[in-house]
Amino acid sequence: MGQVEATTERVISAKPEDVFDALADYAGARQRVLPANYSAFEIREGGDGEGSLVRWKLQATKKRVRDCLVEVTEPTDGELVEKDRNSSMVTKWTVTPAGEGRARVVVTSTWTGAGGIGGFFERTFAPKGLARIYDELLANLAAETEK
Numbered sequence: 001m002g003q004v005e006a007t008t009e010r011v012i013s014a015k016p017e018d019v020f021d022a023l024a025d026y027a028g029a030r031q032r033v034l035p036a037n038y039s040a041f042e043i044r045e046g047g048d049g050e051g052s053l054v055r056w057k058l059q060a061t062k063k064r065v066r067d068c069l070v071e072v073t074e075p076t077d078g079e080l081v082e083k084d085r086n087s088s089m090v091t092k093w094t095v096t097p098a099g100e101g102r103a104r105v106v107v108t109s110t111w112t113g114a115g116g117i118g119g120f121f122e123r124t125f126a127p128k129g130l131a132r133i134y135d136e137l138l139a140n141l142a143a144e145t146e147k
Contacts, residue, residue: 002112008134009106014145016078016103020095022145023105024049024080026072033140037133040067050074054082060129088112105141107134 012019022029027047034041039057046052052072059065069085080093089111098104109130 003110005108005110006130007106007108008131008138009104010138010142011098012103012105012142012145013101014103015101016095016097019103019105019141019145020078022141023093023095026052026054029144033137033144035133035136035140049080105138
């Protein structure tokens with residue numbers, strides 16, 4: 001078993017605080033920017049950043065669907081951390097300034113992968129698949145915030 005990591009980033013032409021607020025707005029903007037890979041979205045507690053508890057299903061592949069129950073924290077300014085209670089997956093969103101009126105968003109998910117040959121394939125292909133999902137989410141986030 002080994003650590004698996006997937007990282008994606010994008011520069012968005014919007015104020016960093018507006019981008020962060022949209023990411024943390026689980027009751028509004030966040031639902032609108034999720035790609036079709038996400039389903040069964042449900043807010044269990046909160047709905048705006050720190051202290052939220054959110055559930056969704058993430059279809060990573062045709063056969064692989066994760067049922068996620070995510071606790072949300074904001075450990076520092078511009079940082080949103082989603083810890084899945086149902087797995088070892090932790091997703092960290094970091095929003096920083098990238099010039100005048102622009103924000104850099106970096107999303108990194110880590111989890112403990114399987115061992116053996118299955119783990120090899122997971123470490124090889126899962127980060128690429130998750131990167132495609134995050135690319136679409138970040139494109140949707142850009143469209144949402146660059147208004």
